[in-house]
Structures are given as C-alpha cells and as structure tokens.
Amino acid sequence: MKTSQEGVNLIKMFEGLHDGDLKKIGWQPKKCPAGIWTEGYGHAMRDFKGNFLKGNTMPIHTMSVEQAEMLLKDDLSAFEAIVSRKIKVPINENQFSALVSHAYNTGGSSTLFNLINAKAPDKDIKNWIENRYIMGGGVILNGLIARRKAESNLYFKS
Numbered sequence: 001m002k003t004s005q006e007g008v009n010l011i012k013m014f015e016g017l018h019d020g021d022l023k024k025i026g027w028q029p030k031k032c033p034a035g036i037w038t039e040g041y042g043h044a045m046r047d048f049k050g051n052f053l054k055g056n057t058m059p060i061h062t063m064s065v066e067q068a069e070m071l072l073k074d075d076l077s078a079f080e081a082i083v084s085r086k087i088k089v090p091i092n093e094n095q096f097s098a099l100v101s102h103a104y105n106t107g108g109s110s111t112l113f114n115l116i117n118a119k120a121p122d123k124d125i126k127n128w129i130e131n132r133y134i135m136g137g138g139v140i141l142n143g144l145i146a147r148r149k150a151e152s153n154l155y156f157k158s
Contacts, residue, residue: 001084003076007097010154011076011104014147015042017068027068029059033136040068042104043075079103086113098129098155105147106133126152 003011017040018030029039037045037053040063045053053059063071083099086108091099095116102112109132115125129152134144 001080001093001096003080003100004093004097006094006154007101008072008076010097010147010150011072011101012041014101014105014143014150017041017065024062027063027065029061031058033139033141035137039063040071041075043068043071075104076100079108082108086110086117088117089119091116094157095155098151101147101154102129102133102151105144109133122156126156129155 015038017027018038019027027040029037029045032038032042032044035054037055037059039045039059039061045059045061047053079100080096082103083096087096087099099112099116102109112125112128112132115128130145130148132148134140134148136144
C-alpha cells in the first residue's frame, strides 16, 4: 500500500518546507522542537554514524524544492515499509496514510500498532492517537496536538 495524496498533503502541511536562513539562497536546515536538525519536509538529518544531528551550529546544506520532494518520497517509502511490516490486520488507505504520517513524525509506536493489531475499540485507538506524542523538547506543542487530531481524523475517515 502507498500513502494517499491526502496523507502526503497532511505530512507536507505539518512538516512544512522550511528555510532556516532566509538570507541564503535555497532551502536551509532548521532545528525542530526536539533539537534535531531537519531539512526539506521534516527529514531528520544524521551524521556519518547515523546519529541525529543536534547542536547550535546549522549544518551547511542547501536544497531545492525538487530535492526536498525526492527526499520526502524516499522517506515515505521507509515509513510505508514500517507500517506495512508492523500492521498485521487489514486496514484501509486512509488508516495506512494516517499511520505513515504518525510514524514519519514519531518514528512509529509499537503501542499504537499493537492496539490496532489487537482490534482495540475505535475509541481507544482514537484516544491514543490524539493524546500521545504531543510534546517536543518536553513541552506540549499546539502544532503536535493539531497534527495528532488530523491523523486521527484521517484514520477514522470513511
């Protein structure tokens, strides 16, 4: 299964194509609320050992919109594979797309996957999606509350 255009649009809306330095040409990295440097549509940057890039010095990297789109496409493939591997029960395209968005932002949640695989009541799944992973850097963020609500709405959309 692939992420629907609605799911891609949800990710793009909440991740945003950001520019960390408006004085430079091209799209620059930006630090997310958790202190990780990101580029394009929220792609977490890593060092040569695979560790997330953190710190106060902006990585020197510029990308075009086209490069950001390609990076998003590559990232989506990885998160689609995670969701496909973790979900053992039939789900529809909206549910799949909502879970890919959630995993894209959080890395994925075994608890959420387990609830779905156990066919937990919808109210329990909805409550979990909407009330977990709403903090960044130890602070509740309105943007994450809105994102979790949008993911929940997509998951339960007919």
